[in-house]
Amino acid sequence: MAIMVTGLAIVVGCELAVYNASKGRVYSDVDEIPHREVGLLLGTNPKGRRGGVNMFYNYRIDAAVELYEAGKVDRFIISGAKKGPDYDEPQAMREALVTRNVPDTILVLDGQGFHTIESIVRAKEGFGVDTLTIISQEFHNRRSLYMAKRNDMDAIAYNAPNTTILRWRIIMFLRERASRVKAVLLG
Secondary structure: OHHHHHHHHHHHHHHHHHHHHHOOOEEOOOOOOOOEEEEEEEOOOOEOOOOOEOHHHHHHHHHHHHHHHOOOEEEEEEEOEEEEOOEEHHHHHHHHHHHOOOOHHHEEEEOEOOOHHHHHHHHHHOOOOOEEEEEEEHHHHHHHHHHHHHOOOEEEEEEEOOOOOHHHHHHHHHHHHHHHHHHHHHO
């Protein structure tokens, strides 16, 4: 029983740390989000696990286009995993954005973003950016803002819609709880 209470206390403490770090810094309305020169578009696989459409990916692309068209972001760092010629999240996202009339000249690729913390740290240390807008789903954005704050970055976030598929919402909810504990306890 003591182990369960301790575990629950850790999860709740980590949730509070993430929430407090992201409070007032997360936006879902493009008209309300302040302008930032750089947007950090966090990568994900364009395909779902079974090879179909990945709505997380599509919604992130839509959100990035929306920010660009509204004049809220001037350029993007696209950070994700590049595991070889057949798996390159940043390149796939670049192609999707260019197809949607985002100029290729404002897109910078970071293929070393295998984990969210790597994307955050590389934006600062690799690209010299410490003021930016993070683009992902809200659950991911909140954790990303926590990581940015721990790395002395001035970040806000723009929420791409979440999936409407209940199964994936449950999976991502559970996965995110573990990811937040990891982010808070392991840095």
